[in-house]
Amino acid sequence: xxxxxxxxxxxxxxxxxxxxxxxxxxxxxxxxxxxxxxxxxxxxxxxxxxxxxxxxxxxxxxxxxxxxxxxxxxxxxxxxxxxxxxxxxxxxxxxxxxxxxxxxxxxxxxxxxxxxxxxxxxxxxxxxxxxxxxxxxxxxxxxxxxxxxxxxxxxxxxxxxxxxxxxxxxxxxxxxxxxxxxxxxxxxxxxxxxxxxxxxxxxxxxxxxxxxxxxxxxxxxxxxxxxxxxxxxxxxxxxxxxxxxxxxxxxxxxxxxxxxxxxxxxxxxxxxxxxxxxxxxxxxxxxxxxxxxxxxxxxxxxxxxxxxxxxxxxxxxxxxxxxxxxxxxxxxxxxxxxxxxxxxxxxxxxxxxxxxxxxxxxxxxxxxxxxxxxxxxxxxxxxxxxxxxxxxxxxxxxxxxxxxxxxxxxxxxxxxxxxxxxxxxxxxxxxx
Amino acid sequence: xxxxxxxxxxxxxxxxxxxxxxxxxxxxxxxxxxxxxxxxxxxxxxxxxxxxxxxxxxxxxxxxxxxxxxxxxxxxxxxxxxxxxxxxxxxxxxxxxxxxxxxxxxxxxxxxxxxxxxxxxxxxxxxxxxxxxxxxxxxxxxxxxxxxxxxxxxxxxxxxxxxxxxxxxxxxxxxxxxxxxxxxxxxxxxxxxxxxxxxxxxxxxxxxxxxxxxxxxxxxxxxxxxxxxxxxxxxxxxxxxxxxxxxxxxxxxxxxxxxxxxxxxxxxxxxxxxxxxxxxxxxxxxxxxxxxxxxxxxxxxxxxxxxxxxxxxxxxxxxxxxxxxxxxxxxxxxxxxxxxxxxxxxxxxxxxxxxxxxxxxxxxxxxxxxxxxxxxxxxxxxxxxxxxxxxxxxxxxxxxxxxxxxxxxxxxxxxxxxxxxxxxxxxxxxxx
Numbered sequence: 117x118x119x120x121x122x123x124x125x126x127x128x129x130x131x132x133x134x135x136x137x138x139x140x141x142x143x144x145x146x147x148x149x150x151x152x153x154x155x156x157x158x159x160x161x162x163x164x165x166x167x168x169x170x171x172x173x174x175x176x177x178x179x180x181x182x183x184x185x186x187x188x189x190x191x192x193x194x195x196x197x198x199x200x201x202x203x204x205x206x207x208x209x210x211x212x213x214x215x216x217x218x219x220x221x222x223x224x225x226x227x228x229x230x231x232x233x234x235x236x237x238x239x240x241x242x243x244x245x246x247x248x249x250x251x252x253x254x255x256x257x258x259x260x261x262x263x264x265x266x267x268x269x270x271x272x273x274x275x276x277x278x279x280x281x282x283x284x285x286x287x288x289x290x291x292x293x294x295x296x297x298x299x300x301x302x303x304x305x306x307x308x309x310x311x312x313x314x315x316x317x318x319x320x321x322x323x324x325x326x327x328x329x330x331x332x333x334x335x336x337x338x339x340x341x342x343x344x345x346x347x348x349x350x351x352x353x354x355x356x357x358x359x360x361x362x363x364x365x366x367x368x369x370x371x372x373x374x375x376x377x378x379x380x381x382x383x384x385x386x387x388x389x390x391x392x393x394x395x396x397x398x399x400x401x402x403x404x405x406x407x408x409x410x411x412x413x414x415x416x417x418x419x420x421x422x423x424x425x426x427x428x429x430x431x432x433x434x435x436x437x438x439x440x441x442x443x444x445x446x447x448x449x450x451x452x453x454x455x456x457x458x459x460x461x462x463x464x465x466x467x468x469x470x471x472x473x474x475x476x477x478x479x480x481x482x483x484x485x486x487x488x489x490x491x492x493x494x495x496x497x498x499x500x501x502x503x504x505x506x507x508x509x510x511x512x513x514x515x516x517x518x519x520x521x522x523x524x525x526x527x528x529x530x531x532x533x534x535x536x537x538x539x540x541x542x543x544x545x546x547x548x
Numbered sequence: 549x550x551x552x553x554x555x556x557x558x559x560x561x562x563x564x565x566x567x568x569x570x571x572x573x574x575x576x577x578x579x580x581x582x583x584x585x586x587x588x589x590x591x592x593x594x595x596x597x598x599x600x601x602x603x604x605x606x607x608x609x610x611x612x613x614x615x616x617x618x619x620x621x622x623x624x625x626x627x628x629x630x631x632x633x634x635x636x637x638x639x640x641x642x643x644x645x646x647x648x649x650x651x652x653x654x655x656x657x658x659x660x661x662x663x664x665x666x667x668x669x670x671x672x673x674x675x676x677x678x679x680x681x682x683x684x685x686x687x688x689x690x691x692x693x694x695x696x697x698x699x700x701x702x703x704x705x706x707x708x709x710x711x712x713x714x715x716x717x718x719x720x721x722x723x724x725x726x727x728x729x730x731x732x733x734x735x736x737x738x739x740x741x742x743x744x745x746x747x748x749x750x751x752x753x754x755x756x757x758x759x760x761x762x763x764x765x766x767x768x769x770x771x772x773x774x775x776x777x778x779x780x781x782x783x784x785x786x787x788x789x790x791x792x793x794x795x796x797x798x799x800x801x802x803x804x805x806x807x808x809x810x811x812x813x814x815x816x817x818x819x820x821x822x823x824x825x826x827x828x829x830x831x832x833x834x835x836x837x838x839x840x841x842x843x844x845x846x847x848x849x850x851x852x853x854x855x856x857x858x859x860x861x862x863x864x865x866x867x868x869x870x871x872x873x874x875x876x877x878x879x880x881x882x883x884x885x886x887x888x889x890x891x892x893x894x895x896x897x898x899x900x901x902x903x904x905x906x907x908x909x910x911x912x913x914x915x916x917x918x919x920x921x922x923x924x925x926x927x928x929x930x931x932x933x934x935x936x937x938x939x940x941x942x943x944x945x946x947x948x949x950x951x952x953x954x955x956x957x958x959x960x961x962x963x964x965x966x967x968x969x970x971x972x973x974x975x976x977x978x979x980x
Contacts, residue, residue: 133738135757143881169877259723268761269720270702287719288701291691306565324786325567327779329700329761347759350782354756357789358871364793365867366860373872373886380893381900384864388857388897392905395856403849409841416848417835420855424827424964425820427859428798428957432816435797439790440805445601449575454805461812465820468813473824525860532856 125155134163142172142374153179160184162192162200170203171374177204186215193267194223195240195348202232227342235319236312238352239333239342242266245273246299248282253295255285268345270329274299279339281332283307309334312341316352321444323349360442363520364435366391387522394529398423398536405540408548414481415543418490423535425469426497430527433458433505441509441519455506462502466495489546493539497531504530557587570599573608574806585611592616594624594632602635603806609636618647625699626655627672627780634664659774667751668744670784671765671774674698677705678731680714685727687717700777702761706731711771713764715739741766744773748784753876755781792874795952796867798823819954826961830855833965837972840980846913847975850922855967857901858929862959865890865937873941873951887938894934898927921978925971929963936962 129137141149141164153160153176160180165173165188177185177200189197189212197216201209201224213221223241230236244265246255255272259265271284283303293302309332310319322328323346331349333342359369368383375383402409402419409416437454440446446454470491478487508526509519561569573581573596585592585608592612597605597620609617609632621629621644629648633641633656645653655673662668676697678687687704691697703716715735725734741764742751754760755778763781765774791801800815807815834841834851841848869886872878878886902923910919940958941951 133758135759139876142877143879145885256723259720260726262724265720265724268718270761286700287723288691288697291688291719291723292694292697294692324782326565327567329702329778346761346778346782350756350778350785353782354785354789357786357793361789361793361796361867361871365863367864367867371868373868373877373882375889377889377892377896380889381896384861384893385897385900387864388861388901389904391857391860392853392901395853396908398852398856399849402852403846406845406849409848410845413838413842414835416841417831417838420830420834420852420964420968421824421827423852424830424960425823427960428820428823429816431797431956432799432819435794435799436803436805439793444571445574445805447575450577450805453577457807457809457812460809461816464809464813465817468817469820469824472821476828524863528856528859532852536852 125152129156134161135167137161137164138167138169141176142169146175149176150179160188162188162190162196165189165200166192166196169372169374170370171372171379173200174203177208182208182211183215186212190216190220193240193242194220194227194342195238195344197224198227198237201228202237230312233316234312235310235314235316235333235344236341238316238319238348239312239344240266241342242269243273243332243340243343244269244271245275245279245340248274248276248300250274250299251295252290252293252297252299252302255290255299256295268347269343270345271304271343272299273332273340273343274303275340281309281334281340284330284332286329310344311336317356319344320349320352320356324353356442359518360438360520363518363522364438364524366522366525387525390522391525391529394525395532397529398532401533401536402540405536405544408540408544411548412543414486415540415547418477418481418486419536419539421473422490422493422497422539423532425494426501426531426535427528429462429465429498430501430505430531431524433462433502434509434523434527437506437509438520438523441513446510451506451510455503455510458502458506459499462499463495465502466498469498470494485546486543489539489542492542493535496538497535500534501527501531557584561588566593566595567599569593569596570601574601574604578607581608582611592620594620594622594628597621597632598624598628601804601806602802603804603811605632606635609640614640614643615647618644622648622652625672625674626652626659626774627670627776629656630659630669633660634669662744665748666744667742667746667748667765667776668773670748670751670780671744671776672698673774674701675705675764675772675775676701676703677707677711677713677772678717680706680708680732682706682731683727684722684725684729684731684734687722687731688727700779701775702777703736703775704731705764705772705775706735707772713741713766713772716762716764718761741770742776743768749788751776752781752784752788756785788874791950792870792952795950795954796870796956798954798957819957822954823957823961826957827964829961830964830968833968834972837968837976840972840976843980844975846918847972847979850909850913850918851968851971853905854922854925854929854971855964857926858933858963858967859960861894861897861930862933862937862963863956865894865934866941866955866959869938869941870952870955873945878942883938883942887935887942890934890938891931894931895927897934898930901930902926915979917978918975921971921974924974925967928970929967932966933959933963 273284274282284307285302289302312333312335330343330345335341362371366387371383473494474487474491477490478484504527508523513519705716706714716739717734721734744765744767762775762777767773794803798819803815905926906919906923909922910916936959940955945951
């Protein structure tokens with residue numbers, strides 16, 4: 117299709133949802149993308165830009181004339197404009213800001229003044245408020261007359277004369293109440309506000325915990341400055357999950373499948389180098405037992421079994437712990453109980469695996485003492501793995517770090533070192 | 549507090565949000581929980597039951613008299629009742645169903661007739677509909693008169709006489725339009741429906757992709773049967789993430805930090821046993837090179853470095869790929885490009901790590917040939933890791949399996965086997 121017919125391209129793309137057009141742009145190669153945009157760029161929509169993955173968005177915005185971007189961005193709610201601007205370089209930001217209407221520009225600049233990753237960056241400035249003394253009828257008449265309502269809104273926020281939010285009323289409640297009912301008598305119990313400097317992670321937690329649909333944002337003087345809606349919170353939740361999963365695997369949190377090889381190397385190499393050194397710890401442990409291995413070379417072949425099964429067990433208990441910390445199911449008040457349960461489960465797993473490995477080892481290697489050494493090393497390492505899998509993220513959390521922060525590398529280093537140490541140490545005692 | 553004063557307990561719990569009471573019940577130990585419930589059970593709220601983790605909920609419901617549970621459940625929307633019932637045994641389900649009002653009971657039983665994990669189980673039956681010929685005024689008058697509106701609703705759904713949904717109108721639009729405007733002229737563009745048998749995973753994807761707030765559910769004849777709201781979709785999204793993270797680590801998907809040791813063992817032992825056998829593959833590979841190791845015992849000490857660094861690299865590329873498959877950023881149309889990029893990044897990482905390991909190995913072991921063997925084995929294994937990390941989940945997905953399904957075990961087995969094979973094979977050729 118991209119061989120020249122600009123009208124046809126527009127006709128084909130026109131009925132699609134912005135999110136689907138963004139997906140299409142993401143899926144095709146960089147050259148095709150440039151050709152497609154050259155044919156279609158005049159009509160690009162702000163919503164499409166919003167939906168693009170950051171890496172691709174940067175590429176697309178660079179390839180478009182700044183007027184086109186500014187025009188496209190003009191119809192978006194302020195939170196979406198902020199989302200697009202925050203990834204751009206300062207000169208590109210300036211050009212787009214200049215093209216906005218003054219009132220939007222001020223709103224965007226104000227939002228950008230809050231730290232990255234804060235509630236202030238997530239909120240939209242467009243809010244629907246009513247004075248506290250209004251009745252249902254006043255509010256309905258006001259809404260019917262209002263000219264510029266937000267694209268999406270779910271509540272009317274009740275404020276005092278100082279713009280302090282006092283409560284909110286769902287539109288459903290507003291519609292079903294009699295006209296003479298006072299707004300302050302039908303506010304929702306679930307009402308709560310967040311401060312603009314609050315971290316977005318905390319905001320997502322509040323939405324998820326209390327099933328909120330929207331939440332007013334206040335400044336440090338408790339004055340209403342904006343509102344965060346659930347779609348933004350859902351987005352943050354999604355990003356938090358991504359971050360946990362990638363950090364756990366030792367990948368930079370911004371990683372995306374659309375990154376080029378160099379960006380990919382930059383995200384991953386640091387942890388690989390760290391692992392190179394932690395793996396040398398295992399090598400050092402093994403090298404202390406070279407005499408034992410020289411006496412019985414078969415040990416070298418079976419020793420990774422204990423280490424590797426320990427690594428899997430450690431990863432299992434780590435994944436459960438990191439998830440539980442993220443959902444706040446694991447807290448300081450039940451940490452001791454959870455650790456105890458993990459270690460008990462680890463011991464049971466260890467005994468079962470030890471029986472299997474001990475029997476198979478005895479049969480294959482023809483030496484019951486070898487089977488015994490394998491079995492005892494397995495039990496030890498399974499218990500260490502279960503313990504380490506919970507303690508590493510708990511410790512990181514206690515020091516104010518992200519509990520997922522490459523804990524995978526720490527835990528497998530622990531289980532490797534302990535696996536080799538237990539196995540070769542026992543072998544030296546029992547077999548020589 | 550739990551030493552006897554029932555009134556005091558009620559007074560303390562009363563102002564708390566249901567989600568916070570549920571958290572409190574989850575955090576305390578089993579004995580304290582039983583004591584607390586004995587003091588407070590009479591007033592337990594359906595919302596609190598809804599918020600509890602499944603494991604704890606089962607325990608709590610068993611400890612309560614069925615009348616209390618039935619009473620508590622009565623005020624919930626049907627989707628929440630279904631959510632509670634689906635985890636219970638048949639006799640307990642029956643008792644609660646018997647206690648419901650007939651109309652609710654029919655609705656719940658109908659929802660339970662849809663397969664577990666389908667849109668039919670997620671939806672609530674309470675919907676607000678309007679005939680297609682109504683005006684804004686008709687709808688507002690209807691809402692003002694209606695006695696039983698759902699707890700939360702965000703749209704009025706327009707239906708034809710056969711109850712086929714034709715579009716929906718946001719309440720905000722309804723409030724701001726003139727009374728004589730026809731509803732069908734102010735419907736939303738984003739309108740779409742899902743079929744009740746659709747998988748909940750697909751539903752969550754649609755909400756996230758198109759930023760929906762609610763979505764009507766239809767039966768196979770395209771008749772409206774219910775509506776799914778964004779809080780349910782957010783919940784599913786959250787569970788999908790949990791599932792991905794746990795499956796990737798080789799843990800049963802239902803795992804929770806509140807499970808007892810036996811449940812924990814049951815979720816984890818199967819994959820540990822699988823790993824015991826896959827790890828034996830590495831042992832077999834190493835055993836083929838016993839003569840090489842006997843000739844140069846130092847090999848046994850350094851060989852895990854190559855295998856372990858490969859394991860981390862494989863896990864990194866796996867995490868990115870599994871996440872990209874979940875968000876549908878990685879599809880058959882860009883798979884080839886992504887694999888190529890991964891392998892390129894893997895090769896670059898391999899070269900950098902090879903230089904470091906080669907130099908350090910040469911210095912520490914005093915043998916440049918050993919350094920060369922380490923370096924070459926590292927490059928090989930990094931490329932294999934990058935390739936395996938993407939191909940394993942892509943292959944699982946192609947066969948209709950969950951791409952996260954213990955792919956961690958597969959990938960680390962691959963990198964272990966290749967790491968030992970490349971290192972010991974090269975060592976046999978170069979050093980002996």
